[in-house]
């Protein structure tokens with residue numbers, strides 16, 4: 001499946017204004033190290049001067065040899081030559097070292113800025129961006145910027161200073177011959193700008209497609225188990241091949257156009273040499289210049305072609321880096337959709353009183369998901385949320401935790417509007433146990449402390465005991481110090497779930513969110529988890545999303561949601577007596593269970 005994209009002016013490197021902005025911004029990362037950068041530039045100028053002196057020494061030596069000087073003069077030329085070569089080495093070596101350090105520091109800052117900024121963005125942003133594409137920004141795009149910083153800038157800066165210094169020396173020797181050299185240079189510039197116009201957008205396109213390829217690979221590899229179960233390996237591979245082929249075609253086109261600058265510049269450099277020999281030779285015959293001057297000029301003009309062709313051969317790299325930078329900057333410019341207000345205050349310690357007052361909400365403008373939701377949960381009460389799939393149960397939780405902002409109405413916790421307080425301070429008082437237990441690579445203790453950094457070892461052990469996880473943790477080779485591979489892949493589903501319950505206990509929350517934490521485990525483990533959950537719920541206002549209604553029979557209030565509206569509310573018994581939506585839902589689940597046991601539908 002290949003998505004077609006609208007062109008985005010900020011990513012179209014053909015857009016000169018955007019391109020200039022991006023280059024400026026990229027350089028601003030290096031400008032932070034302006035003192036080291038100034039030293040590197042001074043050394044580069046030294047390198048270029050030393051490089052310009054070499055051909056003039058050759059010219060002087062030619063004049064001495066052709067009879068206008070002594071052997072002693074030739075010895076002086078040799079000494080100067082050695083000194084100049086030494087200066088060339090010192091300046092070249094140290095300028096490169098300085099620039100390499102600056103480049104790595106700049107890249108380090110950019111990469112950290114990018115990841116840190118991603119951490120500040122709201123969930124809505126991640127809904128729109130596949131994780132694989134974000135990974136591509138962090139790896140592919142920063143890689144090409146790395147090449148630009150560590151290789152491109154060095155080459156280009158060094159080449160530019162060399163071209164300037166050599167041109168000055170050439171003008172001093174003979175302005176007319178310099179003009180001839182530059183006729184060839186104008187030819188080179190014309191070729192390169194034409195190539196840039198074509199290859200720039202092509203490189204931009206290639207990186208975008210590469211991001212899509214990464215997104216596809218990431219998603220399919222994560223779902224490999226399902227792919228095998230449904231025998232979709234072949235179609236998955238075909239899907240990958242199709243996008244990959246597209247990337248290869250676009251990449252080949254971009255590379256071809258960019259690389260075609262190399263033969264073109266070589267031809268122009270040779271033409272320039274022939275022109276100089278013919279015109280310079282005629283000038284010597286007419287007595288306008290000396291042979292030594294022409295030799296120096298030929299040396300200078302060939303020295304100028306190398307940096308010039310280097311500037312052009314770096315062009316592809318630079319274009320690629322600018323395209324990468326524009327995508328990175330686009331993420332850096334992304335504003336969090338849910339932001340703390342200017343006057344946001346930290347949420348005081350809450351007792352757990354929750355009010356939804358005529359709340360409307362939409363993920364996407366124009367598609368209202370929750371309509372006029374109103375309810376009041378007193379501290380310590382257990383609220384069950386049930387309803388058909390897609391009814392809006394998880395959405396109620398998403399807005400209570402302020403992952404998204406609501407359209408109208410208000411949500412208050414302890415009579416404080418949640419959009420008037422700092423998000424962190426609100427979430428620090430809410431714990432969640434989700435259907436899919438998510439753990440991070442690290443020790444069991446690290447995972448428990450993830451909920452509250454300052455929790456002591458004793459508190460974590462105590463939480464594990466209450467959650468019923470202590471026994472299996474102690475049965476692990478290194479107890480609480482056992483390392484969990486790849487998000488706990490070395491534990492069973494039930495064990496992982498018990499750890500997430502213990503983690504929620506460590507948080508000491510006032511509000512608790514449980515999303516049917518027992519749906520994927522056997523009856524014995526379910527009992528263990530239920531016990532853990534009951535401990536966890538003690539004294540906390542709890543919201544339980546239930547898919548199996550038996551898990552919320554004990555709730556103080558059950559909200560029945562259908563198509564984003566609360567259609568019924570009450571205790572289990574009250575709702576059963578009503579014989580309405582809940583009753584039908586309950587009976588259909590009950591009948592389903594019965595037929596599963598008896599085999600009669």
Ligand SMILES: Nc1ncnc2c1ncn2[C@@H]1O[C@H](COP(=O)(O)OP(=O)(O)OP(=O)(O)O)[C@@H](O)[C@H]1O
Nearest residue numbers: 127363364369387388389390391392393394395396
């Ligand atoms: N991130 C999102 N972006 C856009 N729409 C969304 C998003 N998440 C959910 N929706 C839509 O909002 C509606 C309610 O979804 P929600 O996840 O709240 O349902 P649910 O009752 O929790 O369902 P389930 O029982 O299947 O988990 C659905 O129509 C869904 O398609």
